Amino acid sequence: MVRVQHGGGAARTKRADARRNEKALLDAAAEVFVASGVDAPVRDIAAAAGVGVGTIYRHFPNRADLITAVYRHQVEACAEAGPALLATEATPYAALVRWIDLFVDFLVTKHGLAAVMQSDGPGFATLHAWFLDRLVPVCNQLFAAAAESGEIRSGLDPYEVMRAVGNLCVGAEGDPRYDARRVVGLLVAGLRTADRPG
Amino acid sequence: MVRVQHGGGAARTKRADARRNEKALLDAAAEVFVASGVDAPVRDIAAAAGVGVGTIYRHFPNRADLITAVYRHQVEACAEAGPALLATEATPYAALVRWIDLFVDFLVTKHGLAAVMQSDGPGFATLHAWFLDRLVPVCNQLFAAAAESGEIRSGLDPYEVMRAVGNLCVGAEGDPRYDARRVVGLLVAGLRTADRPG
Amino acid sequence: MVRVQHGGGAARTKRADARRNEKALLDAAAEVFVASGVDAPVRDIAAAAGVGVGTIYRHFPNRADLITAVYRHQVEACAEAGPALLATEATPYAALVRWIDLFVDFLVTKHGLAAVMQSDGPGFATLHAWFLDRLVPVCNQLFAAAAESGEIRSGLDPYEVMRAVGNLCVGAEGDPRYDARRVVGLLVAGLRTADRPG
Amino acid sequence: MVRVQHGGGAARTKRADARRNEKALLDAAAEVFVASGVDAPVRDIAAAAGVGVGTIYRHFPNRADLITAVYRHQVEACAEAGPALLATEATPYAALVRWIDLFVDFLVTKHGLAAVMQSDGPGFATLHAWFLDRLVPVCNQLFAAAAESGEIRSGLDPYEVMRAVGNLCVGAEGDPRYDARRVVGLLVAGLRTADRPG
DNA sequence: TATGAATGAGTATTCATTCAT
DNA sequence: CATGAATGAATACTCATTCAT
Numbered sequence: 001m002v003r004v005q006h007g008g009g010a011a012r013t014k015r016a017d018a019r020r021n022e023k024a025l026l027d028a029a030a031e032v033f034v035a036s037g038v039d040a041p042v043r044d045i046a047a048a049a050g051v052g053v054g055t056i057y058r059h060f061p062n063r064a065d066l067i068t069a070v071y072r073h074q075v076e077a078c079a080e081a082g083p084a085l086l087a088t089e090a091t092p093y094a095a096l097v098r099w100i101d102l103f104v105d106f107l108v109t110k111h112g113l114a115a116v117m118q119s120d121g122p123g124f125a126t127l128h129a130w131f132l133d134r135l136v137p138v139c140n141q142l143f144a145a146a147a148e149s150g151e152i153r154s155g156l157d158p159y160e161v162m163r164a165v166g167n168l169c170v171g172a173e174g175d176p177r178y179d180a181r182r183v184v185g186l187l188v189a190g191l192r193t194a195d196r197p198g
Numbered sequence: 199m200v201r202v203q204h205g206g207g208a209a210r211t212k213r214a215d216a217r218r219n220e221k222a223l224l225d226a227a228a229e230v231f232v233a234s235g236v237d238a239p240v241r242d243i244a245a246a247a248g249v250g251v252g253t254i255y256r257h258f259p260n261r262a263d264l265i266t267a268v269y270r271h272q273v274e275a276c277a278e279a280g281p282a283l284l285a286t287e288a289t290p291y292a293a294l295v296r297w298i299d300l301f302v303d304f305l306v307t308k309h310g311l312a313a314v315m316q317s318d319g320p321g322f323a324t325l326h327a328w329f330l331d332r333l334v335p336v337c338n339q340l341f342a343a344a345a346e347s348g349e350i351r352s353g354l355d356p357y358e359v360m361r362a363v364g365n366l367c368v369g370a371e372g373d374p375r376y377d378a379r380r381v382v383g384l385l386v387a388g389l390r391t392a393d394r395p396g
Numbered sequence: 397m398v399r400v401q402h403g404g405g406a407a408r409t410k411r412a413d414a415r416r417n418e419k420a421l422l423d424a425a426a427e428v429f430v431a432s433g434v435d436a437p438v439r440d441i442a443a444a445a446g447v448g449v450g451t452i453y454r455h456f457p458n459r460a461d462l463i464t465a466v467y468r469h470q471v472e473a474c475a476e477a478g479p480a481l482l483a484t485e486a487t488p489y490a491a492l493v494r495w496i497d498l499f500v501d502f503l504v505t506k507h508g509l510a511a512v513m514q515s516d517g518p519g520f521a522t523l524h525a526w527f528l529d530r531l532v533p534v535c536n537q538l539f540a541a542a543a544e545s546g547e548i549r550s551g552l553d554p555y556e557v558m559r560a561v562g563n564l565c566v567g568a569e570g571d572p573r574y575d576a577r578r579v580v581g582l583l584v585a586g587l588r589t590a591d592r593p594g
Numbered sequence: 595m596v597r598v599q600h601g602g603g604a605a606r607t608k609r610a611d612a613r614r615n616e617k618a619l620l621d622a623a624a625e626v627f628v629a630s631g632v633d634a635p636v637r638d639i640a641a642a643a644g645v646g647v648g649t650i651y652r653h654f655p656n657r658a659d660l661i662t663a664v665y666r667h668q669v670e671a672c673a674e675a676g677p678a679l680l681a682t683e684a685t686p687y688a689a690l691v692r693w694i695d696l697f698v699d700f701l702v703t704k705h706g707l708a709a710v711m712q713s714d715g716p717g718f719a720t721l722h723a724w725f726l727d728r729l730v731p732v733c734n735q736l737f738a739a740a741a742e743s744g745e746i747r748s749g750l751d752p753y754e755v756m757r758a759v760g761n762l763c764v765g766a767e768g769d770p771r772y773d774a775r776r777v778v779g780l781l782v783a784g785l786r787t788a789d790r791p792g
Numbered sequence: 793t794a795t796g797a798a799t800g801a802g803t804a805t806t807c808a809t810t811c812a813t
Numbered sequence: 814c815a816t817g818a819a820t821g822a823a824t825a826c827t828c829a830t831t832c833a834t
Contacts, residue, residue, distance in 0.1 A: 219797080250800055637829090
């Protein structure tokens with residue numbers, strides 16, 4: 001009723017405002033996550049976004065919701081890249097390698113995000129599930145293609161490999177002797193068929 | 199004279215008591231670590247050990263000291279196994295594989311310990327350094343032998359590989375679809391020379 | 397429109413509430429300081445004010461901020477009295493004596509506050525500096541005038557004398573045989589020129 | 595009976611040991627007091643003395659006992675200097691000035707000891723009383739002589755003046771602009787008769 | 793009698809979360 | 814709907830004091 005009193009235009013304006021607000025909030029949260037990790041104090045995020053903490057709780061009741069929202073677009077892009085790579089790369093294995101590279105790029109540049117892949121806290125369960133729901137099918141597709149083309153071993157669980165890749169990206173920053181891409185490269189090399197031609 | 203004997207005896211007894219206490223404390227801490235991770239509240243550990251918090255601070259001024267002490271023996275055993283395996287296994291690569299298996303066994307059974315390998319908190323720096331100081335040289339030796347025998351690629355950094363293995367063990371429990379040993383197996387397979395015989 | 401009015405009003409109301417709260421907090425803190433000194437536990441102050449400890453930390457991040465706020469008005473009044481006395485008293489020395497009396501009155505009635513004048517703790521540095529910044533200039537003015545009129549020795553450091561007066565007020569309560577005003581009177585008498593007329 | 599079994603010699607040896615111990619303890623405590631103030635942790639004192647904390651508690655059940663013991667000799671010397679100065683100095687006032695100088699020298703070189711003169715904690719009551727019992731009579735004598743010779747005002751309470759001097763010595767170290775001797779000089783100057791000759 | 797290990801109360805401080813305005 | 818003030822549980826750490834050896 002209140003909405004009716006305000007009229008449709010007002011409601012739309014409101015919604016637009018809310019959206020702008022949410023967008024600003026997500027941008028700010030992303031920055032804070034990079035700087036302080038996904039465990040950053042809620043107040044810091046609110047301050048960075050220029051909103052009150054209450055606003056954050058309204059939009060994202062739990063932290064996982066916020067993290068999910070923050071990275072949704074990027075994860076989305078990563079997910080969509082799978083089929084595309086499969087279509088453009090020379091072989092399914094090449095596509096798989098490229099895709100994993102994208103995944104790694106995504107993870108290592110987000111301080112602390114990789115930890116999400118391993119976190120067992122109940123609050124992160126939703127986020128965890130969301131990541132998997134969105135990316136594992138893509139990964140499945142790539143693995144299936146590469147297995148069918150005989151480029152990688154059969155019997156591999158794409159989920160497990162993704163989880164492994166995620167783990168390898170944890171804490172990659174700040175240690176000059178540890179290069180997540182390099183060790184992921186080793187892992188990916190290990191996927192190849194045991195008795196491949198060369 | 200009695201006093202002198204008593205004094206000496208008392209001193210030794212005292213130390214023995216303290217040592218027993220320390221042992222009980224380490225056992226309790228190990229259990230709490232398994233249940234709640236290495237970040238478990240000091241009070242919980244104290245309660246589990248049946249001592250006051252002061253006693254913990256007396257024996258282990260900071261948390262890293264406690265963690266180090268808790269896992270010292272096991273890490274020690276792991277370190278000592280390296281040369282032994284090199285002597286008994288058929289090839290250096292076989293020894294390396296077995297040794298990494300031991301390392302993984304050690305890590306995956308200790309909830310949260312693997313996190314230590316990646317933790318960047320200043321409080322964990324000492325512990326981190328200790329782990330590396332003790333295990334990296336062993337790892338170096340195994341890698342050198344396997345590289346010399348032509349079983350693995352050259353140019354690998356054992357430290358980096360250990361770090362990767364550590365990461366792969368993070369959060370291994372509680373996820374039935376993720377088997378740290380299996381993914382480490384993939385990584386280790388990736389170490390092999392690119393153009394190995396078979 | 398209603399909303400806009402409400403928004404503005406709400407914001408102002410909020411701030412007013414917070415201010416009221418802060419005032420209550422300051423009053424409570426002042427009382428606790430009198431009863432238990434400026435080192436009183438934060439929790440006691442919070443309890444006395446009927447607020448949570450977090451509220452205190454919100455308003456006054458460190459103890460010095462709280463103490464400063466508690467005594468700001470009184471110190472302010474003391475500072476402002478300097479020039480006024482200079483204008484109304486018969487001679488500069490008389491003004492100085494009266495002003496020091498005010499200062500003493502202020503200090504002796506605040507249990508533990510005088511200790512602030514001597515505290516060397518880093519946390520009190522700000523407070524200490526603030527006290528001095530505000531009062532020393534006033535004191536300088538009074539001393540300069542009294543020196544020019546030939547009523548007191550030259551070469552005195554007003555800061556040092558203030559510090560001395562502050563020290564003389566320490567622990568003045570609770571000892572019936574020690575009267576801060578009396579001993580300060582002795583000190584002030586000692587300021588007079590050595591070869592004054594009478 | 596046990597003592598009888600040990601024999602007189604043994605008992606005497608024991609007592610000698612205990613005395614040596616107590617002496618070492620006092621020396622160590624004095625050093626720690628200078629370094630960290632009279633509120634230094636008991637354990638620090640014990641460590642400095644090379645004894646267990648229990649030993650300190652045995653010899654000095656409360657901190658005040660320890661402080662008293664630590665400074666007993668020096669206070670004693672100060673007390674004894676009073677009559678001596680009265681006998682050797684030209685006038686009673688000169689003796690008084692010299693004696694107060696001694697008192698100040700004693701206080702300012704002992705970090706935190708001066709605080710004892712103002713402390714109202716029950717634990718320090720004994721110490722406080724002891725200081726006064728020993729020094730006030732001496733001070734009385736000096737004041738009486740100086741008053742009789744007409745060099746200082748009459749009606750002064752020596753106790754109060756001592757207390758004031760003690761206060762003026764508080765926090766004297768660490769502030770280059772505050773010189774306890776100087777301000778005590780002002781106070782002492784203020785003691786002179788209001789209408790003295792020159 | 794000396795020791796020092798153990799105790800645990802006391803205190804500061806942070807931060808997620810709620811709710812009146 | 815947004816705000817941010819208020820809350821208070823949680824946790825680390827210190828240190829005086831006791832007591833078994």
